[in-house]
Amino acid sequence: MTRELLWRRVLMALFVAVLAFTGYHAVRTVGDAIYWNAHRDEPIERWMTIGYVAHSYHVPPHILHRALGLPPEPDRRPLGRIAHDSGRSMTEIEARLTYAIVHARPPYPPPAPPENISRPAMPKS
Amino acid sequence: MTEQLLELLTTYGLPALFGAMVLAAAGMPFPSSLTLIAMGSFVAQGELDFWPVVLSGAAGAVLGDQIGYAFGRYGGRPLLAAVTKRIGGADKVAQAEAYSRKWAGWGIFFSRWLIGPLGPWINVTSGLTEYPWRWFVVLDVAGELLWLLIYVSLGRAFSDQVQTVASLLGNLTWVVVGLLVAGFLGWKLFGKQRVEAV
Numbered sequence: 001m002t003r004e005l006l007w008r009r010v011l012m013a014l015f016v017a018v019l020a021f022t023g024y025h026a027v028r029t030v031g032d033a034i035y036w037n038a039h040r041d042e043p044i045e046r047w048m049t050i051g052y053v054a055h056s057y058h059v060p061p062h063i064l065h066r067a068l069g070l071p072p073e074p075d076r077r078p079l080g081r082i083a084h085d086s087g088r089s090m091t092e093i094e095a096r097l098t099y100a101i102v103h104a105r106p107p108y109p110p111p112a113p114p115e116n117i118s119r120p121a122m123p124k125s
Numbered sequence: 126m127t128e129q130l131l132e133l134l135t136t137y138g139l140p141a142l143f144g145a146m147v148l149a150a151a152g153m154p155f156p157s158s159l160t161l162i163a164m165g166s167f168v169a170q171g172e173l174d175f176w177p178v179v180l181s182g183a184a185g186a187v188l189g190d191q192i193g194y195a196f197g198r199y200g201g202r203p204l205l206a207a208v209t210k211r212i213g214g215a216d217k218v219a220q221a222e223a224y225s226r227k228w229a230g231w232g233i234f235f236s237r238w239l240i241g242p243l244g245p246w247i248n249v250t251s252g253l254t255e256y257p258w259r260w261f262v263v264l265d266v267a268g269e270l271l272w273l274l275i276y277v278s279l280g281r282a283f284s285d286q287v288q289t290v291a292s293l294l295g296n297l298t299w300v301v302v303g304l305l306v307a308g309f310l311g312w313k314l315f316g317k318q319r320v321e322a323v
Binding site for chain 2: 011021022039051058076
């Protein structure tokens with residue numbers, strides 16, 4: 001009988017632990033849902049491409065290309081790779097992008113179209 | 126580590142997705158949900174096409190699942206036989222196998238998409254208990270395709286909030302796993318009204 005009792009106690013402890021674990025993740029799920037609903041900006045990570053950052057932050061991509069000193073052509077490299085290739089740190093890339101994003105949103109006037117595209121090709125943006 | 130892996134995926138696209146899914150399904154810790162949702166976002170931005178992503182991801186996952194199954198069947202089973210021969214308990218193993226055969230089909234299907242973290246374990250136990258391989262493959266392909274379809278579609282639909290959606294789905298998955306395990310333990314603890322238990 002003592003063995004059965006011990007077994008029950010172990011199961012009980014497991015049961016409580018699993019409930020706590022489930023509760024923790026339930027709270028986090030709700031937190032994520034609120035965050036999602038509020039549509040807050042996601043932190044910039046090294047796997048993201050310039051295109052993704054522009055898409056996620058709702059800014060035109062060319063301002064991000066300009067912020068990193070890159071030509072305004074599609075660039076599918078992840079930011080970590082861009083950092084590596086240009087000899088900059090991820091922190092610097094992030095700071096430059098954030099600066100450009102902040103200055104492309106209201107209170108600031110909307111950003112100008114990409115300037116170094118020749119005139120006839122303008123209707124792109 | 127995961128950051129670097131995701132970076133590789135963004136750089137190399139579908140072949141990297143295939144490889145990552147093989148490793149993840151075989152049990153390597155890897156943020157596969159975030160990957161699939163990010164891939165869905167790239168689909169929305171026109172950088173990748175929907176079906177190639179779904180099919181190459183599912184193909185990788187199915188291949189990875191076979192590794193776990195084979196490991197259980199050809200590695201685990203002889204080992205288990207040797208252990209039971211030495212210390213006994215073959216009847217317990219037979220009991221567990223019968224139990225597993227009864228539930229394994231559901232386990233295989235749902236651990237592909239709804240309770241993903243259990244997937245690699247279920248692959249090994251399916252091989253270990255000699256769950257019929259043909260049925261394993263059928264359920265595996267169905268479940269993995271469903272997983273890819275759901276996650277890539279969600280990534281495509283909510284393409285500007287990849288990390289938040291991935292985090293939400295990850296937490297939600299753990300809630301489902303937790304509820305299942307809690308339900309099972311609760312049933313063991315309180316379900317059987319054992320009159321004779323003092």
